[in-house]
Amino acid sequence: MKKNININLFGTLYSIDEDAYELLKKYQDNMRSYYSHREGGEEIADDVEHRVAELFAELRKQGFEAITIEQVEEIIHRIGDPQEMEDESEQEEKVFSETSREAIDKRFFRDPEDKMVAGIISGACHYFGFKDPLPWRIIFFLLCIFTYAGFIIAYLIVWALVPEARTAEERLKMKGEPVNPKTINEEIMRGVNKTKEFVQNPQNQDKAKGCLGTILKICLFCIGGFCILLFGSLLCAILIPLAIVGIVMIAGAGSFFSTGSIFDQEMSLWLTATPHWVIWTFAISTIIALALPIYAIIRSMVRKANTPPMSTSSRVSFILVWLLSLAIAIACMIYGAKMYDNAHENFENQYKQSKIELIEGVKDVIKEAKDAIEYSIEQQKLEDNQVIAGKNTSTESVPAPAGTDSLQVQ
Amino acid sequence: MNTENAKSQMRKGMLEYCVMLLLHREASYATDIIAQLKEAELIVVEGTLYPLLSRLKKDGLLTYEWRESTQGPPRKYYALTAEGNEALQDMDGAWNELVHTVDLLKQNNSTTNF
Numbered sequence A: 001m002k003k004n005i006n007i008n009l010f011g012t013l014y015s016i017d018e019d020a021y022e023l024l025k026k027y028q029d030n031m032r033s034y035y036s037h038r039e040g041g042e043e044i045a046d047d048v049e050h051r052v053a054e055l056f057a058e059l060r061k062q063g064f065e066a067i068t069i070e071q072v073e074e075i076i077h078r079i080g081d082p083q084e085m086e087d088e089s090e091q092e093e094k095v096f097s098e099t100s101r102e103a104i105d106k107r108f109f110r111d112p113e114d115k116m117v118a119g120i121i122s123g124a125c126h127y128f129g130f131k132d133p134l135p136w137r138i139i140f141f142l143l144c145i146f147t148y149a150g151f152i153i154a155y156l157i158v159w160a161l162v163p164e165a166r167t168a169e170e171r172l173k174m175k176g177e178p179v180n181p182k183t184i185n186e187e188i189m190r191g192v193n194k195t196k197e198f199v200q201n202p203q204n205q206d207k208a209k210g211c212l213g214t215i216l217k218i219c220l221f222c223i224g225g226f227c228i229l230l231f232g233s234l235l236c237a238i239l240i241p242l243a244i245v246g247i248v249m250i251a252g253a254g255s256f257f258s259t260g261s262i263f264d265q266e267m268s269l270w271l272t273a274t275p276h277w278v279i280w281t282f283a284i285s286t287i288i289a290l291a292l293p294i295y296a297i298i299r300s301m302v303r304k305a306n307t308p309p310m311s312t313s314s315r316v317s318f319i320l321v322w323l324l325s326l327a328i329a330i331a332c333m334i335y336g337a338k339m340y341d342n343a344h345e346n347f348e349n350q351y352k353q354s355k356i357e358l359i360e361g362v363k364d365v366i367k368e369a370k371d372a373i374e375y376s377i378e379q380q381k382l383e384d385n386q387v388i389a390g391k392n393t394s395t396e397s398v399p400a401p402a403g404t405d406s407l408q409v410q
Numbered sequence B: 001m002n003t004e005n006a007k008s009q010m011r012k013g014m015l016e017y018c019v020m021l022l023l024h025r026e027a028s029y030a031t032d033i034i035a036q037l038k039e040a041e042l043i044v045v046e047g048t049l050y051p052l053l054s055r056l057k058k059d060g061l062l063t064y065e066w067r068e069s070t071q072g073p074p075r076k077y078y079a080l081t082a083e084g085n086e087a088l089q090d091m092d093g094a095w096n097e098l099v100h101t102v103d104l105l106k107q108n109n110s111t112t113n114f
Helices: A018-035 A041-061 A069-079 A088-100 A120-128 A134-146 A150-161 A168-175 A181-200 A203-250 A255-259 A265-273 A276-302 A312-393 A399-409 B003-025 B030-039 B046-058 B082-113
Strands: A004-009 A012-017 B062-067 B075-080
Touching: A004 A018, A004 A041, A012 A018, A012 A041, A018 A041, A018 A069, A018 A181, A041 A069, A041 B030, A041 B046, A041 B075, A069 B046, A120 A134, A120 A150, A120 A168, A134 A150, A150 A312, A168 A181, A203 A276, A276 A312, B003 B030, B003 B046, B003 B075, B003 B082, B030 B046, B030 B075, B046 B062, B075 B082
Parallel strands: none
Antiparallel strands: A004 A012, B062 B075
8 A cells, every 4th residue: 555646747737656656756856956056957957847747648548546666766767867968079078077087076965875864974974985974874963962052153154054965966966976978877776766765665764864863853953943033133132223213213203312211321422422323233243143144044954854955156155154244243332332421421521520520610609609708707707897996996987977967068 | 798888879879860860750749759760769768858859959850839739738840841851852962871781891800700
């Protein structure tokens, strides 16, 4: 008993066994990736797909309701794998280049067939010629713990940069085996048998992965979730004030900051001291620097196994953009901090200055007041003395002049 | 003595010429061409034809048009262009020369051997 799927080939539905479908898909993917670098390659792959559809239609005419893996295998042998399909002229070139580069072209690929997380360790083992990746996995796991997840970050970067060995040719290169039509065909047929085995015996999957892999996967999932939470909350922490600042700026209430009614005084000081473009650059670059990892993590969590991975060039540009935005954000932060320092100093100086001025002003006032009081006291004393002196000389003499004057007037 | 390799090289060398001959006779679609080539035992692996057609098309020797099919999806019918016909004539000449040379060699052989 086998599970059966319906596939749509150029508008016609065909029933096909699940394992046969897996094999066909592998064949098609291999074909497409093989011809993807060539002009008109897409068309060749399409033509092959047309041919497959025709052969399926023939089978249906013969009375087969569901296509089996044996039939797909036969079709693949009939049409041939991409290497066999090569033009004669190009074949010659291939033969020539094969003899000229007997030195085997070995490259670092991630191994999709033997993986716990992304197949980097097993890929590295293929590259360096170790047979069993398990001890290396354990060493790596321990390293991850002892370096406080430093190695996990390294792993993630390598994950992003190293492509997966998806085609037969890439798998051969990964293992350091010579690449020629024969080995490629063997590799494809090995993949075919593996698919067969794999589908016929679903427990294989559990056996192959083991519990360490599951634990590692759960750990990574948790780390991913944690990162999303962390970056997400940071993102919110940036976005919300930014929105407020934006609204305030649009409203044109620049003085809003200086009054410091929302933010505390230091914050408003910083905002007024730093040029606006610095704030905006900082905000945008920080948002990019935070949002990219979130996107990457969510993508890797949600991505289905069959969807093609990102191309190397887009990965590299992703990482470059991320590093750039991070650098800009940090630079803006340093610049802003400097501006704040200056502003703070100015502010303090001004504050001191105004304090001194105030005190001196008060002192002046006090001094003046004192002077005025002293003056008035002196004046009073003088008058008093005069009065006393007058009384002493003649008690009547003081009113006398007035009296004499009045008398004289009279 | 491995004659297989030499024989397959011969067939490969002829393949392009034969495909063009077929298309010169009538416009046809890939499956027809494959069937005829297989009958003549010129190809084993069917897929060989597709890169060949793609290259000839790129060189401007042939074009194709989509035609509705009574059964299944529309089909690509390939036909030679004017340039393709010229190339074919050129190849005809080369082929005749080859045949002539081979005939001569055979005659020489037969006269010396017997």
